[in-house]
Amino acid sequence: MRIALLGPPGVGKGTVAGYMSKEFSVPHLSTGEMLRSEVAKQSPLGKEAGGYMDSGALVPDELVVRILDSRMGGQDCKEGFVLDGFPRTAAQAEVLSETMKRGRVELDGAVLLQAGETIVVGRLSGRRQCRECSAIYHLRNQPSKKEGVCDRCGGDLYQRTDDAEGTVRERLAAYRKESGPVIAYYEERGLLRKVSAEGDLDVTLAGMREVLSHLG
Ligand code: AP5
Secondary structure, three states, rough: EEEEEEOOOOOOOHHHHHHHHHHHOOEEEEHHHHHHHHHHHOOOHHHHHHHHHHHHHOHHHHHHHHHHHHHOOOOHHHOEEEEEEOOOOOOHHHHHHHHHOOOOOOOOOOEEEEEHHHHHHOOOOOOEEOOOOOOEEEOOOOOOOEEEEEOOOEEEOOHHHOOOOOHHHEEEEEEEHHHHHHHHHHHOOOOOOEEOOOOHHHHHHHHHHHHOOOOO
């Protein structure tokens, strides 16, 4: 299975990608996580990307493509993957298509997770994430068993710096500006599917499974 998850910040792409990755035994490729790891390492790429991320802007295509390209070439991606947060611009969608053509494979679908802005802002303000394994929690919707501690690995839970209110506003503005052409790109090619992510996680996951059962 080769799919890309699209949708606004906080809609649940990372959460849903985690479940789908386990269920279909394919890697979860999150460009946001890859970039945060480069920032934490203070690599040259991380230093360059960090400023964009902290302000809520998109990182330039060239940097994101470089980081994703090396990851997608990995042996574990041969049988498929769940892309989370990529592509985010029409240029990235084009690069993805070219990369897949070179590997003689095709994207099965681009799934747009949909929820209103009030919902996604509420999700981002309550999100907590594990510093060690990146597992995602929510203070109210998906709390860890012990406050501040990851159920999966015992790591510390933290709040992402880009979940501050002002940065969330900028991230939503970037999404409004850039997402239209990406959605149109996949719609024109008959690859776009839509799943409501407004309800509880179980309902979103059921919608995902239904859509995926009709792909490829
Ligand atoms: P990235 O990390 O990709 O952030 P994002 O797209 O803004 O999305 P989020 O990770 O914030 O949210 P999500 O949709 O994954 O939601 P989640 O599952 O966590 O990117 C960060 C930055 O990196 C960007 O701003 C940009 O600078 C840069 N970047 C990354 N990719 C790039 C690219 N391709 N090009 C350029 N720049 C790029 O869920 C949110 C919360 O809601 C959680 O607490 C979760 O527990 C809860 N939740 C989820 N689903 C449900 C549900 N159905 N019901 C109730 N609660 C739910």
